[in-house]
Amino acid sequence: MSRRLEPGKLVIASHNPGKVREIADLLGPHGIEPVSAADLDLPEPEETGNSFIDNAELKARLAADLSGLPALADDSGLCVDALDGRPGIYSARWAGEGKDFMVAMERVEEELLAKGPEAGRNGQFVCALSVCWPDGHIESFEGRVDGLLVWPPRGENGFGYDPMFQPIGREMTFGQMDPVDKYAMSHRAVAFSKLVAGLIK
Incomplete structure (x- = not known):
């Protein structure tokens, strides 16, 4: 049974400032007051799931349990067709400590170049x-956006792999886009629109 997300405090279970800012x-517009896991001094759990949803649920459960909110x-992450979906759930780990x-x-x-141009x-x-x-009680939603990987990276906006990701049909990478334009079409925005439809509206 679906449940409504009422206005009030909501913990954003992330220590990534870019991600927290984007979600906030x-x-x-929905009367929800985001509080970051870092502000509450909540620990970052080890991401042991086999899918994006597994890991999101693991992090949400821990934050709700520890905060009482x-x-x-x-x-989220980047899945590259020629690399059999990698880095995928390991996207953040590819960035190292x-x-x-x-x-x-x-x-x-480097891995794309090793595959050759036909990849x-x-x-x-x-x-x-x-x-x-x-x-x-837990509810999950997934969104995706398709694109091409460009080199060299372009743009200073966004975070993560944004400067090398050019969405299909666009001339700019996510790293070059104004945040408002990116939010309107990003994978997070797609998932978020499903969440709003399911839990808020």
Whole structure:
């Protein structure tokens, strides 16, 4: 049975400032007050799931359990067709301990070059959003956007792999887009529109 997400405090179960900011901007019009996991000093769980939804649910459950508030968690990443879907759920880990996504983007490019030009440069950003209530009720939604991987990276906006991801039908990468334009079409926006339809409207 679907449950409504009422106005009030909602924990964003992420320690990634870019992700927290993007989710907070999406939540703004709905009377929900986002509080980040970092502000509440909540730990980051080890992501042991086999899918984006598994990991989002794991993070949402822990944050709801520890905070006593509803919690929203996101797990997202870049899936590259020629690399058999990698980095996928390991997208953040490709950036290493220092979370240096230039390193991660260089690895994607090196592995694509090793495959040769016939491999193609198609990929998708995928985002899973899970909302968990303190009583354990959980609901999850998934969105994706298809694009091409460009090199060298372009743009200073966004975060993660955004500067090398050019959505199909667009001339600019997510890294070059104004945040408002990116939010309107990103994988997170697609998942979020499903969440709003399911839990808020």
